[in-house]
Amino acid sequence: xxxxxxxxxxxxxxxxxxxxxxxxxxxxxxxxxxxxxxxxxxxxxxxxxxxxxxxxxxxxxxxxxxxxxxxxxxxxxxxxxxxxxxxxxxxxxxxxxxxxxxxxxxxxxxxxxxxxxxxxxxxxxxxxxxxxxxxxxxxxxxxxxxxxxxxxxxxxxxxxxxxxxxxxxxxxxxxxxxxxxxxxxxxxxxxxxxxxxxxxxxxxxxxxxxxxxxxxxxxxxxxxxxxxxxxxxxxxxxxxxxxxxxx
Amino acid sequence: xxxxxxxxxxxxxxxxxxxxxxxxxxxxxxxxxxxxxxxxxxxxxxxxxxxxxxxxxxxxxxxxxxxxxxxxxxxxxxxxxxxxxxxxxxxxxxxxxxxxxxxxxxxxxxxxxxxxxxxxxxxxxxxxxxxxxxxxxxxxxxxxxxxxxxxxxxxxxxxxxxxxxxxxxxxxxxxxxxxxxxxxxxxxxxxxxxxxxxxxxxxxxxxxxxxxxxxxxxxxxxxxxxxxxxxxxxxxxxxxxxxxxxxxxxxxxxxxxxxxxxxxxxxxxxxxxxxxxxxxxxxxxxxxxxxxxxxxxxxxxxxxxxxxxxxxxxxxxxxxxxxxxxxxxxxxxxxxxxxxxxxxxxxxxxxxxxxxxxxxxxxxxxxxxxxxxxxxxxxxxxxxxxxxxxxxxxxxxxxxxxxxxxxxxxxxxxxxxxxxxxxxxxxxxxxxxxxxxxxxxxxxxxxxxxxxxxxxxxxxxxxxxxxxxxxxxxxxxxxxxxxxxxxxxxxxxxxxxxxxxxxxxxxxxxxxxxxxxxxxxxxxxxxxxxxxxxxxxxxxxxxxxxxxxxxxxxxxxxxxxxxxxxxxxxxxxxxxxxxxxxxxxxxxxxxxxxxxxxxxxxxxxxxxxxxxxxxxxxxxxxxxxxxxxxxxxxxxxxxxxxxxxxxx
Numbered sequence: 068x069x070x071x072x073x074x075x076x077x078x079x080x081x082x083x084x085x086x087x088x089x090x091x092x093x094x095x096x097x098x099x100x101x102x103x104x105x106x107x108x109x110x111x112x113x114x115x116x117x118x119x120x121x122x123x124x125x126x127x128x129x130x131x132x133x134x135x136x137x138x139x140x141x142x143x144x145x146x147x148x149x150x151x152x153x154x155x156x157x158x159x160x161x162x163x164x165x166x167x168x169x170x171x172x173x174x175x176x177x178x179x180x181x182x183x184x185x186x187x188x189x190x191x192x193x194x195x196x197x198x199x200x201x202x203x204x205x206x207x208x209x210x211x212x213x214x215x216x217x218x219x220x221x222x223x224x225x226x227x228x229x230x231x232x233x234x235x236x237x238x239x240x241x242x243x244x245x246x247x248x249x250x251x252x253x254x255x256x257x258x259x260x261x262x263x264x265x266x267x268x269x270x271x272x273x274x275x276x277x278x279x280x281x282x283x284x285x286x287x288x289x290x291x292x293x294x295x296x297x298x299x300x301x302x303x304x305x306x307x308x309x310x311x312x313x314x
Numbered sequence: 315x316x317x318x319x320x321x322x323x324x325x326x327x328x329x330x331x332x333x334x335x336x337x338x339x340x341x342x343x344x345x346x347x348x349x350x351x352x353x354x355x356x357x358x359x360x361x362x363x364x365x366x367x368x369x370x371x372x373x374x375x376x377x378x379x380x381x382x383x384x385x386x387x388x389x390x391x392x393x394x395x396x397x398x399x400x401x402x403x404x405x406x407x408x409x410x411x412x413x414x415x416x417x418x419x420x421x422x423x424x425x426x427x428x429x430x431x432x433x434x435x436x437x438x439x440x441x442x443x444x445x446x447x448x449x450x451x452x453x454x455x456x457x458x459x460x461x462x463x464x465x466x467x468x469x470x471x472x473x474x475x476x477x478x479x480x481x482x483x484x485x486x487x488x489x490x491x492x493x494x495x496x497x498x499x500x501x502x503x504x505x506x507x508x509x510x511x512x513x514x515x516x517x518x519x520x521x522x523x524x525x526x527x528x529x530x531x532x533x534x535x536x537x538x539x540x541x542x543x544x545x546x547x548x549x550x551x552x553x554x555x556x557x558x559x560x561x562x563x564x565x566x567x568x569x570x571x572x573x574x575x576x577x578x579x580x581x582x583x584x585x586x587x588x589x590x591x592x593x594x595x596x597x598x599x600x601x602x603x604x605x606x607x608x609x610x611x612x613x614x615x616x617x618x619x620x621x622x623x624x625x626x627x628x629x630x631x632x633x634x635x636x637x638x639x640x641x642x643x644x645x646x647x648x649x650x651x652x653x654x655x656x657x658x659x660x661x662x663x664x665x666x667x668x669x670x671x672x673x674x675x676x677x678x679x680x681x682x683x684x685x686x687x688x689x690x691x692x693x694x695x696x697x698x699x700x701x702x703x704x705x706x707x708x709x710x711x712x713x714x715x716x717x718x719x720x721x722x723x724x725x726x727x728x729x730x731x732x733x734x735x736x737x738x739x740x741x742x743x744x745x746x747x748x749x750x751x752x753x754x755x756x757x758x759x760x761x762x763x764x765x766x767x768x769x770x771x772x773x774x775x776x777x778x779x780x781x782x783x784x785x786x787x788x789x790x791x792x793x794x795x796x797x798x799x800x801x802x803x804x805x806x807x808x809x810x811x812x813x814x815x816x817x818x819x820x821x822x823x824x825x826x827x828x829x830x831x832x833x834x835x836x837x838x839x840x841x842x843x844x845x846x847x848x849x850x851x852x853x854x855x856x857x858x859x860x861x862x863x864x865x866x867x868x869x870x871x872x873x874x875x876x877x878x879x880x881x882x883x884x885x886x887x888x889x890x891x892x893x894x895x896x897x898x899x900x901x902x903x904x905x906x907x908x909x910x911x912x913x914x915x916x917x918x919x920x921x922x923x924x925x926x927x928x929x930x931x932x933x934x935x936x937x938x939x940x941x942x943x944x945x946x947x948x949x950x951x952x953x954x955x956x957x958x959x960x961x962x
Binding site: 078079094095097098099101102105106109111112113115116117118120122123124125126127128129130131132145147148152154156177178181183184185187188191192193195196197198199200201202204205206207208211212213214217218220221224225227228251252254255257258 | 363366367370381382383384385386388390391400402438440441442443444445446447449450451452453454455456457458474475477479480481484487488489491492494495501503526555556557589590592593594595597598702703706707708709772773776821822823824865867868872873875876
């Protein structure tokens, strides 16, 4: 298969970026999207040109490092898939494919398609944990947890922190990301203890870091590679409200 | 000068060693902990857990990772589960049984005392993770669920769907975040350690490159912990993350840390087969699939031919024409034999011409029987995400046709030599998790990597490091302007300068692929004296080619992925040779190390305990010099070394 690629190139955070056009040829349909970029980059290196910088690591859809807007869609054309899980058979021979970095004020571009998602770490540092010390814990089976609760907690915990939700949201809101963590812990007795504190602290940090507000468009849910439901946002709102009412 | 190795294994009965040792080693008072600095390299299960626990204890911790966030370390990709000897299933599991399975699974090439400790603390790990809010799978009664893994006849594997590594890592990352928020840990993402600084024989800090700006930084500490994972990417194609590399460990080796059993590589039996020459990465399908999946190839070569021609579907092959070769060869363990055994059996069938795809390098993993027995819904609940992933990649639904699988490089049991305290041959330098060599012998059992990473990080290192640091309570802050730091930084800058200036004709990946090919053909699943000698020669030649002909584009003082890859490949080109040398030296077969000259009549690994019951510890002598071998004898006081038997 042959493709024309329109890729966002930006030297560094301070420079102005622009699209550049590249061609790749003889790509197998079984090639992954990122392997296709590897092939392009190898060609660029041979031409003495700077290869396209993009984030990636595990290539199995779990590390959350890959992060591209492909033809305007976060993580491209797949359902419940990260960019690294997209295969070229999803495209038509001869297609022109537009590749951009996440576009979010809270995720500044570092180079080309690579952005800084440190803001997500900071939100979790504000309270996305259970305050237990190593070794100061009861037996794992001391507190039974209904299977449905554990399953729901796991649904939310599947978040890979890739940033697609905030990058997709027209308001640049990180609500789905925050909700996934808050909700996952809220469904477990271990997480309930600090529930109120956590919801308030994480929402406050999200606001402080320049993420927008949620207006329930549901775009985040549609683009989430892990299929995380906006029902978790509803739970976050309940947690947050209950916590504020206690103040 | 050969190493004087002292493993510092405590005296006493196996079950008492760790307790006795903890009672005997020194501790550091809270007031003194505040004065001590520790550097941790890597934020996977080992590094993340260690940094969090050390910060919590009151030390000043700096933690480094190459990814954009500590949460992305490759532990995250572990799918199947984590072992622990809880005996929640009442199937007569115990600390001793987990210890015994691990020692046996490792083909009697691990230290008894270390493995026993690992089994002993395994239960604490599950308690810890549950308390952190890890959503492990549960039964309807609300208690924790288990499943089985290879090399065990009990169900002791705890899991969170097919994302156990992710959930455990998010637990460790959350613990780390708690400490980052508290100010006891400072995180340095997108930073890569390029050298270890050794002064007066002790580890004093690191030289790191800021991967965003390209700046070279100096960081001093009273102790340095290497938790940088394994070096499987020496093969280019592996299940490791693209960024996984052996460079941090290799710098330690260059500076005098012993490197043990480098040839012990795990080839995982259930990976998606290679599809072409343009592939960058192989994908693992979880070992948990072997709970319900049955592995087979056709009995008749004509069926193989028809499969390859596309005129026959695997589901059309009759039951009696299928060779469930693992069940046939290993009735007691069946499809759940350890990884090395399953991988070699697949290779044996493919070598005999029964490989089921066009390359001849694939076997089937079939869920037909399980779907008939349990129904599609149950199978979907258990493996749904894995099946979806397989279909995305191959365009084939495992509900309808069997998966195709083939072995691929997955894990390295070898690593930096450590004593019982997890300290390397350089005082003040520690290695934990996959980066060290200590617990898995010649083959690691499934669901034991997560166990070891967290055991080292949460429950072993935080105690043992105190014993060393108790002697440093009056040591001043490390001076990063000392001649040792000057020199290390200068060497790093010169190396980068050299790489940038070669301006040859081959890209880093071009050469890495060549190295991978040499390694897979000659130092892969089956090795011979001849293949290993060939590998050594070819790697040496390729290394020369690299230093003459590599092309690294861009600017060193900026975000430059090509430079990162070149620095890592430079080390792989030495590490590959070391692996081949170690494999050549070890004239026996054991676990993942299979020397074709040494096999039983039935084709099983044949150990030579009289000659090779030791850990091979290598000392660096220079890029083109032969390393020196020191042997750490492995005395088996408590278990009887037997030929591994998974048949009855």
